[in-house]
Amino acid sequence: MQGGSSAPTTSDADDGFLASEHIAGLLERLRREPALRAWVLTAPTGALATLGVVLDDNELVQLLERIEALDERALPVTALDIMTPDPVTFRPETTVHEAAKTLAEHRISGAPVIDEGGSIVGIVSEYDLIARPGNTVREVMTREVVSVPDTATLDRVRAILVSQRLKRVPVVNAQGQLVGLISRADLVRELAYRWKCTRCGNLVRARRAPSGCPRCGASNSYEEAPPLPAVAACPTCGRPLDR
Numbered sequence: 001m002q003g004g005s006s007a008p009t010t011s012d013a014d015d016g017f018l019a020s021e022h023i024a025g026l027l028e029r030l031r032r033e034p035a036l037r038a039w040v041l042t043a044p045t046g047a048l049a050t051l052g053v054v055l056d057d058n059e060l061v062q063l064l065e066r067i068e069a070l071d072e073r074a075l076p077v078t079a080l081d082i083m084t085p086d087p088v089t090f091r092p093e094t095t096v097h098e099a100a101k102t103l104a105e106h107r108i109s110g111a112p113v114i115d116e117g118g119s120i121v122g123i124v125s126e127y128d129l130i131a132r133p134g135n136t137v138r139e140v141m142t143r144e145v146v147s148v149p150d151t152a153t154l155d156r157v158r159a160i161l162v163s164q165r166l167k168r169v170p171v172v173n174a175q176g177q178l179v180g181l182i183s184r185a186d187l188v189r190e191l192a193y194r195w196k197c198t199r200c201g202n203l204v205r206a207r208r209a210p211s212g213c214p215r216c217g218a219s220n221s222y223e224e225a226p227p228l229p230a231v232a233a234c235p236t237c238g239r240p241l242d243r
């Protein structure tokens, strides 16, 4: 018997599942980490084993349903939702040799450079490493870095990547600290996640077409969303125009 707290009475059959502390903790982590969600959805058995989570078949189905629900929400989406959190970073004093090794090992083409406080002071790309002489990241990094706040809309992020021909853009929090990175691939994935209700026009972000429309109630009314609108950018300087 349980002592102390009085359990609320509910018909929700998932309560026992959610009440489990390690499942609640796992779901919270999955909520914050889109890349981890994608991994668990793609290869649940291997991913959960690596995370040290053991579930029976019934629990696994419930967990996967909850993860899919996390990915399903009304547009628009913010930078925080699509960024890869905790990206690879360098410090200014990192050697060029070490930076080259890290980029090669992680198969990435660039990474932000941060100071002790977590603020971005530069960005290093493959181009920087081969184009500029120097022993440390500080000497070869590009210092003018375009970043976006974690509250930026998807349209805003897209406009910056397109108009400035960037391959990636760092995401910063309200304190100006690096919290993530958005690559072109992250945006391409978003294109695949857009669905539109043919009856009411409701746009939804989900991995698969939702079976029912939360706005108009129509069933099986979702089709692939139309192409994205043109990016509004200044024809002279190329900077994105706010709408």
Ligand SMILES: [Zn+2]
Pocket: 197, 198, 199, 200, 201, 202, 213, 214, 215, 216, 217, 218, 221
């Ligand atoms: Zn609808």
